Amino acid sequence: MDVESSKQQDKGIVPTTDQQPHEHRGRRIICMVVIPLILALVLLFTILALTVFKAKQPLTNVNSIALGNLDFSVDVARLKVYLNVTLHTIVTVKNPNKVGLKYSNSTVFLKYRSDVVGEAPIPAGKIGAGDTQTMNITLTLMADRLLSSSNLYSDLVSGTLPLQTYMRISGTIHILFNIHVVTYTTCNLDIDLSNSDLVNQKCHYTAKL
Ligand SMILES: *[C@@H]1O[C@H](CO)[C@@H](O)[C@H](O)[C@H]1NC(C)=O
Ligand SMILES: *[C@@H]1O[C@H](CO)[C@@H](O)[C@H](O)[C@H]1NC(C)=O
Ligand SMILES: *[C@@H]1O[C@H](CO)[C@@H](O)[C@H](O)[C@H]1NC(C)=O
Secondary structure (H helix, E strand, O other), X not given: OHHHHHHHHHHHOOOOOOOOHHHHHHHHHHHHHHHHHHHHHHHHHHHHHHOOOOOOOOEEEEEEEEEEEEEEEEEOOOOEEEEEEEEEEEEEEEOOOOOOEEEOOEEEEEEEOOEEEEEEEEOOEEEOOOOEEEEEEEEEOOHHHHOOXXXXXXHHHHOEEEEXXXXXXXXXXXXXXXXXXXXXXXXXXXXXXXOOXXXXXXXXXXXXX
């Protein structure tokens, strides 16, 4: 059956002239020149991607955290608290890569005993190859979010307010394909209410490729 049907098909095909010699040569040139060239280029790009252009983590650094404003009062009789705190933070992000780093919109959070009490936006941007971006971030504690915290009254009376800042920057670098990078920065600090001073400031950095 198979043989017959294939024979019938053969009959239907109009015999073509044999392939021209230069067509053969063209094919041989493709095999001998173009394919090795493509392989060499792929190898070159792979080596470059693994060496010079190897993706590196962005380096985040909190240069300074300064107390911009501190107003507080405790109404002992009514157990009521008024609190207004502003922190000025300067953060640098260095892109050690040979290509630009694009990062998306993000938010810096100010936390008090794991509750978010303030936030500031970081608008999306780009950091050029080898460049360092400086970000001025102002965080304002929103007292209304804090008033529900039962610890606040005792912290204010004791004279130390523990706070935490949390920043996540997420971006991509493009080396052959998009590589996702994320950095996390957490700073713990205490506000010494008697001196209006920041003490025990400790920052912790992590990054993921
Ligand atoms: C907090 O203090 C700043 C600067 O003194 C002031 O502009 C702002 O109105 C205050 N906020 C509250 C809620 O009192
Ligand atoms: C980033 O934020 C800006 C300004 O808030 C907004 O216009 C833009 O749409 C945001 N981009 C993304 C991808 O969400
Ligand atoms: C960031 O803050 C520093 C110190 O307060 C100031 O010198 C600098 O001009 C600020 N940069 C921007 C972009 O606001």
